[in-house]
Amino acid sequence: MNFKLFRRIPVDPETRKKRRKFTGLAAVAGLLSGLAFPPVPGFPLIFFAIAPLLYILDSDEKLISKLRYTYLYGFIFSLISLYWVSAVTELKDSFLLIGGGLLQFINPVFFLIPAALFHFARKKFGSLPALMLMPFFWFSYEYFYMETEANFPWLALANSVTYFKPFIQIADLIGGPGITVLIVYINAFVYLAFKNYTISRKNAVAYAAAPVLLILIPVIYGLSIDQTELTKGEKLRVGLIQPNLDPYDKWGGAELSSIVDEYMELSKKSAEKGAELLIYPETALPVYLLNGSYPAALDSFYSIARNNNVYLLTGMPDLRLHEPGEVVKGSRPVPNSKLRYSVYNSVLLFAPRDREIQRYGKIKLVPFGERVPYVEKLPFLSTFFSWSVGISSWNEGTDTTNFRLAPFRQFKDTVSISGIVCFESVFPVFMAEFALKGAQMFAVVTNDSWYGNTSGPYQHKEISVLRAIENRKYVVRAANGGISCIIDPYGNTLASSKMFERTEITGDVVLNREVTFYAGTARYLPAFSMTLSVFMVLLTFMIWLRSKLKI
Known part of the structure; x- marks a missing residue:
């Protein structure tokens, strides 16, 4: 046969x-x-x-x-x-x-x-x-x-x-x-x-x-x-801090105090140019700043806001403990305790006049980069994927909340801004939700340095152009190693850094409360x-x- x-x-x-x-x-x-x-x-x-x-x-x-x-x-x-x-x-x-x-x-x-x-x-x-x-x-x-x-x-x-x-x-x-x-x-x-x-x-x-x-x-x-219409109005002066830290070195054990010093030096330069809101990149420090183990670094961040009379918006890892009986998706047990905990790729807001910290946890996580898809349903997947730097098992944030800047300096009313973390800027319907909740501008904190000087960081920056036009709001990006920039409501890049440049960008952003037709009908x-x-x-x-x- x-x-x-x-x-x-x-x-x-x-x-x-x-x-x-x-x-x-x-x-x-x-x-x-x-x-x-x-x-x-x-x-x-x-x-x-x-x-x-x-x-x-x-x-x-x-x-x-x-x-x-x-x-x-x-x-x-x-x-x-x-x-x-x-x-x-x-x-x-x-x-x-x-x-x-x-x-x-x-x-x-x-x-x-x-x-x-x-x-x-x-x-x-x-x-x-x-x-x-x-x-x-x-x-x-x-x-x-x-x-x-x-x-x-x-x-x-x-x-x-x-x-x-x-x-x-x-x-x-x-x-x-x-x-x-x-x-x-x-x-x-x-x-x-x-x-x-x-x-x-x-x-x-x-x-x-x-x-x-x-x-x-x-x-x-x-x-x-008319591209001048939305460039008039109440302005907020922002300072975008780009420290250009090697992310592999940062997560590999770089000295925390030297990283904080980098931020303090660049922040002082921006504050001297009149910045009212300083913005640091995603995971500015490679630690859970608020868990009580890093009092010196935490005091430094408080002092930056207080001494310069500015708000400080920063990307930061954030660990949160949950009481017994509190149900939080994806939370994990604390060893030898009845408590559970979650970790978030977060944005924190420090105020100049008090020690209250506002938080937002990233909702849209990069698959296989920040979280293994369907790992709750298929736990064995976590044994195959483990990032040797950074954190590859973040929890998903729960709500599209905006940050509120209480009246200060010349501002008589509360200013509402959204803090978007990196990959989240890719989602048009998602970002429109922040506009519907009153965001007057978008601040994107990101770290694209993982990918080197490739097409990725440039594509990521250009995607923010669409988000600015869709919502007719300024979009500012604070990136660890580039590209940090200010984009106006018509998609024009008013100021921009280069890749792998240690710098700060200080400029004015016009606040806009109006909701576009698209934002109102995005779904x-x-x-x-x-x-x-x-x-x-x-x-x-x-x-x-x-x-x-x-x-």
């Missing part, structure tokens, strides 16, 4: 040719999508980068084949845009290398969601209706990804066009999610123009006009905006897109069930 475990199935030349063609198209689509992202100024590519993928999905290939090509697209897209996420250029921590490597393979899986939904819609309604639904299917994947524990929605299409300032001004109406929908529509019409070129020139011209209009209308809206598009997608899944399931039951 001639038996082979893996028998090669004969493929005719035409099929082989088509496979090579589709593989090439998927690779080209992934390449163009990746090159559209900062810091490369290739954003025009995103307006036709997805069209080759739509060509594949609109074919008569089987679903499994379409999913293979889509995964290839997503993998190449992710590899080009997110090569930095495993800190491969630093090669200092195996946990980051493994976690970042896993993300490279997990990211493309989520692209299969819109591909499958499109396939089902095309099968039921036809090609054109499916293409018109595809933008909402695509955003439903982005939003679904944002809401999972493995969330890393860095590749939201809107993040590719932050250099195209006139186009993205419409984000105050539709947000980054709406811009993603626009981008997919533009690609759909580019594909339709190509598809109809040899069939009907008249239709092809009409379809070609659609993407031009979809770009032109937002640009006209953006150019019509509408996700609700609509998810409903549409769930309906498509249920409809497909019902059709399948009827065929099986022969109803």
Whole structure:
């Protein structure tokens, strides 16, 4: 008997040719999508980068084949845009290398969601209706990804066009999610123009006009905006402190007093320039400052606020104890005690006149970097992932609370600011919640130095441009080693540091209490897109069930 475990199935030349063609198209689509992202100024590519993928999905290939090509697209897209996420250029921590490597393979899986939904819609309604639904299917994947524990929605299409300032001004109406929908529509019409070129020139011209209009209308809206309106009003002078500490050395046992001295020196320079709010980066000190073990460092932070008559907002690890019976998700038992504890990647606010400290615990944690996804349900995962520096098992914060600066100096009213920790600035709907709760500006504390001078820190900074426009509020970023900056409500960077520069940036921020149309309706598009997608899944399931039951 001639038996082979893996028998090669004969493929005719035409099929082989088509496979090579589709593989090439998927690779080209992934390449163009990746090159559209900062810091490369290739954003025009995103307006036709997805069209080759739509060509594949609109074919008569089987679903499994379409999913293979889509995964290839997503993998190449992710590899080009997110090569930095495993800190491969630093090669200092195996946990980051493994976690970042896993993300490279997990990211493309989520692209299969819109591909499958499109396939089902095309099968039921036809090609054109499916293409018109595809933008909402695509955003439903982005939003679904944002809401999972493995969330890393860095590749939201809107993040590719932050250099195209006139186009993205419409984000105050539709947000980054709406811009993603626009981008997919533009690609759909580019594909339709190509598809109809040899069939009907008249239709092809009409379809070609659609993407031009979809770009032109937002640009006209953006150019019509008065960019001086939100630069007038009550101002708060902020000082962004960038100490440029090597994060691996800091967490590896650097002397605490020398780190505190760095902050005190830079803070004094900024205070002499009139700073009223000093902002330190994420995890400014590698210790639980408030647990009672570091009184000298804690007194130094109090004295910085008191002696300079400033508020001090700082990223800081925070340990909280819970009384017996107090239920806190993910809390752990204190050895030989009935107490439990939680640890948070937090932001603390020190006041100039009292010793009350306001706290916020980071809610959106980096998967495999700050927390292993689903570790509560699958505890054994924690044995495989342990970061050799920093802390890789933070608890999730519980509420989107703003910090309140009591009236001081020239301020007669309380000032409300949000303290966003690093990765959280990637989530548009999440940040809109702070605006709805009265935030007058956003302060992002971050530490992107883990990834070296790669695309990551530049992409992260540009994402804040979208958040500023969506909410029409100033966004300031205090980064350990860069990029610290002040971004105005129109996405303009007014001041910025360089990577790996020890410096401080002092400048004015105009406070704004108004809520944009987008911030007030941020959950509408996700609700609509998810409903549409769930309906498509249920409809497909019902059709399948009827065929099986022969109803």
